[in-house]
Each structure stands twice: as structure tokens, then as C-alpha cells.
Amino acid sequence: MSKKKCPECNSENVIPIHYGYIDDPDAVERIKKGEFATGGCCIDEDSPKWQCRDCNKEFGKVGNI
Numbered sequence: 856m857s858k859k860k861c862p863e864c865n866s867e868n869v870i871p872i873h874y875g876y877i878d879d880p881d882a883v884e885r886i887k888k889g890e891f892a893t894g895g896c897c898i899d900e901d902s903p904k905w906q907c908r909d910c911n912k913e914f915g916k917v918g919n920i
């Protein structure tokens with residue numbers, strides 16, 4: 856897996872955005888630790904795939920991964 860870089864600030868502090876309702880306690884714990892972000896329950900092809908933890912820029916497309 857290649858390192859993602861933020862197109863805005865070039866940071867590698869980038870986490871994946873997960874969609875859908877999350878009730879798995881382990882997943883909730885990982886969200887709290889900042890290992891990934893949640894994008895809500897609605898997802899379409901234009902929804903961003905990644906979020907930069909430095910500048911909060913969301914980028915990429917879930918549809919083409």
C-alpha cells in the first residue's frame with residue numbers, strides 16, 4: 856500500500872474515510888484514536904476517500920479505488 860499524500864499541504868498524515876453506520880466497538884475505538892474518519896451514512900461515487908489530519912482537506916474518490 857502506497858503512502859497517500861494530501862494534495863493541499865503535502866502531508867502524509869492522511870487517514871481513510873469510512874462510510875456507513877459503525878457500531879463495532881473496535882472500529883469506534885480506532886476512530887477515537889484517529890486511525891480513520893467517518894463520512895456519514897451517505898456515500899456516492901463523488902464521496903471523498905481520504906482526509907488530511909493536518910488541514911482537514913478531503914480528497915480522492917471512493918468510486919475509482
Ligand SMILES: [Zn+2]
Nearest residue numbers: 861864907910
Ligand atoms: Zn493537508
